[in-house]
Amino acid sequence: METVDRMYMERALRLAFAGMGITSPNPSVGAVLVRDGEVISTGSTCACGGDHAEVCALRNACSPAEGGDLYVTLEPCCHQGRTPPCTDALIASGVRRVFLPILDPNPMVAGGGVGCLRSAGIEVVMMDEMASEANDLIRPFKKYILHDRPFVLHKAAMSLDGRIATGSGDSRWISGEASRFLVHRLRSLADAIIVGKGTVERDDPELSVRLGSFSDEVRQQFERQDPRIEGYRNHFLRLLLDSREFNPAASPLRVVFGIPDALRPGLKIFGDGNFLFIGAEKERGSMERREDHRFLRELEDSKRLVLVDGETPAAVVDNALRVLHGRGILMAVLEGGGKLAASFFDARAIDQYFYFIAPRIIGGGLPVLDGRGGDSIAGSPRLCDVSTVVIGEDLLYSAYDGIA
Ligand SMILES: NC(=O)c1ccc[n+]([C@@H]2O[C@H](COP(=O)([O-])OP(=O)(O)OC[C@H]3O[C@@H](n4cnc5c(N)ncnc54)[C@H](OP(=O)(O)O)[C@@H]3O)[C@@H](O)[C@H]2O)c1
Numbered sequence: 001m002e003t004v005d006r007m008y009m010e011r012a013l014r015l016a017f018a019g020m021g022i023t024s025p026n027p028s029v030g031a032v033l034v035r036d037g038e039v040i041s042t043g044s045t046c047a048c049g050g051d052h053a054e055v056c057a058l059r060n061a062c063s064p065a066e067g068g069d070l071y072v073t074l075e076p077c078c079h080q081g082r083t084p085p086c087t088d089a090l091i092a093s094g095v096r097r098v099f100l101p102i103l104d105p106n107p108m109v110a111g112g113g114v115g116c117l118r119s120a121g122i123e124v125v126m127m128d129e130m131a132s133e134a135n136d137l138i139r140p141f142k143k144y145i146l147h148d149r150p151f152v153l154h155k156a157a158m159s160l161d162g163r164i165a166t167g168s169g170d171s172r173w174i175s176g177e178a179s180r181f182l183v184h185r186l187r188s189l190a191d192a193i194i195v196g197k198g199t200v201e202r203d204d205p206e207l208s209v210r211l212g213s214f215s216d217e218v219r220q221q222f223e224r225q226d227p228r229i230e231g232y233r234n235h236f237l238r239l240l241l242d243s244r245e246f247n248p249a250a251s252p253l254r255v256v257f258g259i260p261d262a263l264r265p266g267l268k269i270f271g272d273g274n275f276l277f278i279g280a281e282k283e284r285g286s287m288e289r290r291e292d293h294r295f296l297r298e299l300e301d302s303k304r305l306v307l308v309d310g311e312t313p314a315a316v317v318d319n320a321l322r323v324l325h326g327r328g329i330l331m332a333v334l335e336g337g338g339k340l341a342a343s344f345f346d347a348r349a350i351d352q353y354f355y356f357i358a359p360r361i362i363g364g365g366l367p368v369l370d371g372r373g374g375d376s377i378a379g380s381p382r383l384c385d386v387s388t389v390v391i392g393e394d395l396l397y398s399a400y401d402g403i404a
Contacts, residue, residue, distance in 0.1 A: 074102060
């Protein structure tokens with residue numbers, strides 16, 4: 001692979017990264033169109049129903065694409081969805097070569113796009129050396145399309161002894177400002193942020209993206225320094241640390257599991273109306289006996305409260321994730337607390353663990369996963385693609401569970 005090919009693909013990957021949280025349930029893809037050694041346009045996937053990255057790049061081109069090379073982060077689609085097949089547009093454009101690092105995991109494509117292009121005489125160059133980088137960005141879509149569930153990243157800030165709060169529930173702030181800034185970057189890429197009712201009752205969190213509320217010093221820290229990733233060179237993490245393209249206006253869906261006991265209108269979770277409560281159907285009886293039952297009925301009628309089946313908390317999690325999948329959520333950031341995270345763990349629903357470990361010892365208090373847990377070490381999930389990076393005085397630990 002030529003250095004210049006790598007450079008164009010890196011640029012396309014940055015475009016794909018910047019679109020995360022905007023394109024769902026489509027995967028976020030980036031494309032760079034090059035002719036005679038010059039970039040003549042770039043494109044990234046538009047919001048759902050809009051053009052895909054390849055078509056954007058062709059449309060944005062300042063001169064004809066004929067004879068040019070397209071670098072695209074995912075195999076072009078070859079089926080009619082909300083938009084026509086991208087392969088048709090590429091064939092019509094007269095591009096000479098298409099460079100791509102990975103095939104589309106969507107069974108409706110899965111190699112079909114490459115086949116269409118080759119049959120039409122377009123040279124397809126597989127950049128296997130960059131497959132891992134591209135795969136890191138496409139993990140949420142893979143989970144969504146192959147397992148009919150959103151990709152769940154569990155983010156937590158904990159003490160060195162694995163506690164997310166003291167026994168009295170105090171948790172502000174365990175991690176440093178730089179770590180918290182990174183969490184807001186992460187939220188800006190997500191489709192949903194999930195917490196348990198215990199966290200809402202204790203903290204009344206806003207769960208919004210507030211990139212602008214951090215000091216210049218913290219923001220510049222990521223621009224000046226190049227934090228070193230040890231272990232697996234996770235490209236998603238790399239771009240989270242060094243990209244400057246984050247959407248300050250992002251507004252992921254705020255999801256609360258359980259119905260807080262005092263559901264007063266001033267709760268910050270209500271914010272701009274983009275919220276969802278998820279409860280268990282078996283609790284409908286007790287819900288109807290609550291003083292605020294009319295308000296709960298209104299929430300249910302407006303689809304901002306959904307009750308799902310499930311005898312155990314883990315079964316409730318699994319059914320709730322089906323609901324979120326149905327609403328087009330590709331990536332959800334699970335932000336705790338300990339009890340809710342434990343039932344996600346029991347449902348084997350956490351795909352990525354993203355833990356900030358701070359230099360504090362609490363000596364008791366709430367554990368990051370407040371459940372029963374397994375009985376044997378041999379039976380506990382062995383995580384993979386483990387990366388660590390020092391953020392200020394905290395250690396960020398990222399690892400994946402299984403399929404992703
Ligand atoms: N450091 C951090 O990163 C961090 C992040 C978030 C929160 N926190 C801290 O964590 C504490 C809250 O944690 P928590 O464990 O007490 O509460 P939680 O996990 O936020 O909420 C647990 C409650 O949610 C309800 N729920 C509904 N569906 C559930 C399901 N499927 N599985 C489990 N629970 C479900 C249950 O209420 P019912 O029993 O009534 O059904 C349960 O008691 C606070 O002190 C907060 O400050 C720390």
